[in-house]
Amino acid sequence: MDFPDLPPANKRLGQNFLIDPNIVRKIVALAEVTQETQALEIGPGRGILTEALCKAAGQVTAVEIDPRLHAYLAGRQAEFPNLTLVLGDALIYSFAELPVGTVVVANLPYYISTPLLFRLLEHRDRIPRMVLMLQNEVADRLAAKPGTSDYGVLSVMTQYAADITKAFRVSAQCFRPRPEVGSAVVLLRTKERRELNREEEPKFAALVKAAFAHRRKTLVNSLRDEGYDQAQVTEGLVSLNLPPSTRAEVLALDQFMRLTRAIASRY
Incomplete structure (x- = not known):
């Protein structure tokens, strides 16, 4: 089914518009949006989620990079008196200006989901929770446990900053x-x-990124290849009761933190 009266998807911007109202309801419920909520939506698109957020939240800010979609939503502004529309790129948007307590809800373009997630987590003091639509593979990596093939830099860094729940899958x-x-x-x-x-x-x-830079190598060798002193890394592993043959993917979050401190203390 096509929507000839609506702006078409821009493939270059990775646009896939959500059309299922049941999924929208589940997203808004998961975000625990109330009339006291300040919500930030990234990539409102044609506005199906925007409309639901405006009905549920006290105030909604929506950041849209596509001028056509921004103009389309601006034409519907009268429907959403509590909506602030922003034409801009979320990768450079000033999250530091968000009110403390802002809830982020977004159907993220998959090609920018990882850098955008890291930017949002940098401002987590202002954002108590985020509900994000992501590529299923990225969602698996976020929630991955040590010892699994999905576990890596994204898993460790995100789990350091947030508790993650993979809530539900969404059909194409x-x-x-x-x-x-x-x-x-x-x-x-x-x-x-x-x-x-x-x-x-x-x-x-830096340590986590270096640790996973050469997944097939031991942690000692991967970190050595990234400029770390091999003896200091080995001593750090010993202090954690881990053998030199340890690989990055078996270290839990707390072990990466302890290893960071152990190596730093030797500089």
Whole structure:
């Protein structure tokens, strides 16, 4: 079924418009939106989720990069008196200006989902929870456990900042045009308490990235190849009661944090 009176999808921007009202209701319910909620929607598209958010939330800000869709929604502004429309790129949008307590709800374009997620998590002090539609494969990586093939940098870094629930999968039939990959909705509840301090966090991020840079190698060798001192890494693993043959994918989040501190203490 086509919608000739609506702006068509822009393939370059990875647009797949949600058309299923049941999925919309599930997303809004999962986000726990109330009349006290300040909501941020990224990529409102044709507005099916925007409309539901405006009915449920006190205030909604929607950031749309496509001028055609922004103009279309602006033409419906009278329907949504509590909506602030922004024409802009979410990858450079100033999340630092969001009111504390803002809930993010979005059907994210898959090609920018990972960098955008990291940007949002940088501002988690303002965002208590996010409900995101993602490629199913990315959702699996977010929630992956140590020792699995999906476990990697995205898993560790996201789980450091938030508690993750893969809520439900969404059929390709719920979109127009239909995407070629599966989709899923995830709930992220950001963590109020930071386990690492401001000096330790960038060291942790660098270590995790380096640890998974060469997945087939041991952690010692992968970190050595990324510029870490082999003896210091080995000593750090010993302090965690881990053998030198350990690979990155078996370390749990708390072990990566402890290894960061152990190596940093030797510099």
